[in-house]
Amino acid sequence: MIEFHNVSKFYDNSIAALTDITLKINKGDFVFITGQSGAGKTTILKLIFSSEKATKGELIVNGLNITRIKSSAIPYFRRQLGVVFQDFKLIPRKTVFQNVALALEILGNRNKVIKKKVWQVLKWVGLLQKKDAFPPQLSGGEQQRVAIARAIINNPIILLADEPTGNLDAALALDIMKLFRAINARGTTIVIATHNSSIAESFSDTVVSIERGQIKGQPSERYSF
């Protein structure tokens, strides 16, 4: 599903964000990428998401070599992915319903179809009763659920999450992780970047540790909770 072949990423001032990364993530995997701040975790996700381009090496996602992808093709590639961020990235002037519906509206879906799918997914994340609320009116955990709902509404093949529990307390973090577990159970490949190794160890099948832009040792396989 995701294959890094000797991928390196250098920025303009020759600072190496990633060096010679070789990694394979299979379909249906639930992978944690752990490491301290600045280790390169977010850079890995940005490369998969095609928000950044690798300086060296090749990155294959779902059979597509995205190191060579044209700019005009990126939006269509991203529609196969779902992304969740630490700061939720919701549009404050749109309701919960409208935030989640956005991912369907860009595809030109009819209003009837949008309504049905959004209701379904909001019910699944437990926020149907808040569909008319605005993000600032929600708690952190609720906002993250909305972000997750938006990320999964198009049934993405891969879900990327960058520090999804960074702004949440332990209890809420656990809830969010259980949600990710449930999404993974439906067949979606999940890649989560986090500095919280204890969560990774509790939930993951595979943990990839990054230090100074390089993979530390071999990705470990843990018993999933």
Next chain:
Amino acid sequence: MLNVLTYCFRTAAQSIRMNILLNLVTIVTITITFIIFISFILIMLNLSLVKQNWIDQLHVIVYLKDDAPQRDIEALRQSLVQMAEVHSVHFISKEKALTILRTSLQGQDGILEGLTMNPLPASLEISLNESCLTPEGVETFVNKIIKSACIADIEYGQKWLERFLAFFGILKITGFTLGGLLFIFTLFIISNTIKLMVYNRRSEIEIMRLVGATSHFIRLPFCIEAMIQGILGALFALLFTYTVLQLGFKSLFLSFQFYLDAGSIVLLDFPISLYVLLLGAILGLAGSLASLSSIDEMQA
């Protein structure tokens, strides 16, 4: 596609509602610009009609010598009729010329009481074909016929014609320059408004990129919003101009028609109004496109 367009129109309408003050300022500015533009267009169109009407009525008057034999005059008339430049020739005898003068001096014809003889010459009034109705065309024709022995003098209003055409030419250049400046100003206003809106919604644009929106999908609501601004500005300008014309300036135009013998005058009619609205839409679109290149730089 229809659903995408519906979304874009809805988003544009929401944006206008949310930024009502900014949009109002932009629309008012566009309205003022278009009022100036429409006024100038109406003046230019009507002056153009005046010009054409005067030119159409332009005659070359050939004054005949008093002692010219009638057969020579007739021969001259026949040769003029056959010339390609000539549309028609009318002979005005000395007596008829005096009668015309008496009629034009109605109420003041006492001036002519002391006349013991008719001082007015006979003349040939020549209408030229449209293709020759230019200062150069008229002058060339006059030079062709002036050598005839019967002709005492030729008059064709050369001085006023040249001056009027020169004036009209200056007016045209001024009009185009003013129009060009107004358009650039309008483009600038719309472009800056859209830039401001893009900046205000940069976080939203970033999020739209995250979920796979294309650049066209992101741009289209802004383009629609700018076109609505342009169309509304043009529409309000048309309504204002129409109201002003109805309230009193119409009589001014009609007196303009009378005194300048302009023939029919041009006021705001449906084709002109449609062109103005279309121009508003085009300016809106052009203004928005000029400012939306920054969207491509907003990478998620």
